[in-house]
Amino acid sequence: DIQMTQSPSSLSASVGDRVTITCRASQSISTYLTWYQQKPGKAPKVLICGASSLQSGVPSRFSGSGSGTDFTLIISSLQPEDFATYYCQQGYSVPRTFGQGTKVEIK
Amino acid sequence: QVQLQESGPGLVRPSETLSLTCTVFGGSISNYYWSWIRQPPGKGLEWVGYIYYSGGTNYNPSLKSRLTISVDTSKNQFSLKLRSLTAADTAVYYCARHPGVAVAGDREAFDIWGQGTMVTVSS
Numbered sequence: 001d002i003q004m005t006q007s008p009s010s011l012s013a014s015v016g017d018r019v020t021i022t023c024r025a026s027q028s029i030s031t032y033l034t035w036y037q038q039k040p041g042k043a044p045k046v047l048i049c050g051a052s053s054l055q056s057g058v059p060s061r062f063s064g065s066g067s068g069t070d071f072t073l074i075i076s077s078l079q080p081e082d083f084a085t086y087y088c089q090q091g092y093s094v095p096r097t098f099g100q101g102t103k104v105e106i107k
Numbered sequence: 108q109v110q111l112q113e114s115g116p117g118l119v120r121p122s123e124t125l126s127l128t129c130t131v132f133g134g135s136i137s138n139y140y141w142s143w144i145r146q147p148p149g150k151g152l153e154w155v156g157y158i159y160y161s162g163g164t165n166y167n168p169s170l171k172s173r174l175t176i177s178v179d180t181s182k183n184q185f186s187l188k189l190r191s192l193t194a195a196d197t198a199v200y201y202c203a204r205h206p207g208v209a210v211a212g213d214r215e216a217f218d219i220w221g222q223g224t225m226v227t228v229s230s
Contacts, residue, residue, distance in 0.1 A: 001168075032208075034216040043201055043220035044152065050214040087152055091208065091215045095167045096142075096154040 002026050002090050006099035012107040019075040021102045023088035028068045032092035035064055035073045039084045109134035111202050111221035118227050125189040129202030136160050140205045141185045145198040158185055192228045199223040
């Protein structure tokens, strides 16, 4: 199985801050990487697929980059509605696996 | 607009079998992959397994010996059966759609999710 490791596990930030979340795969997954946002009591929502392609309707303050084993999700200017948990997920092989999540909290 | 809805019991006894169904509304079950994903309380996401509309399956090896996923295209539904339950199977169970790597390439993602159903394993 491909292990996905996110860092940090949690962070505190203020509205307007730039936030960076990283995801590392245990082996190369090319760009088969998706980022999700999950709010409490809700299903996850796709933000970015193919490591860097913004899903339709997702604000442009979200961006993704990386290939191979190292990936980054950036929120350029954190908004109140962005406080949530973020997950990366590899689509390179089965079983599909997720990172453990990064909880973004209000500072 | 395609929507997914999970249905099934909220409480199941240890050692028994969990049966869940996901119904696809507003679109066809054809030409897509359909997955089950679960999330224990306060924890992360675990992919359980998928079925293609034509019936091919792939399961998480950690659950494979206890798991069966099936599809009923006439009802636009797919189902999960998980046997020999323990407390570790307590989770919110989500169903989700994905187009498959052959269609979407590296952009393949779980693009539509149900709202999730909480399943508690307890006597």
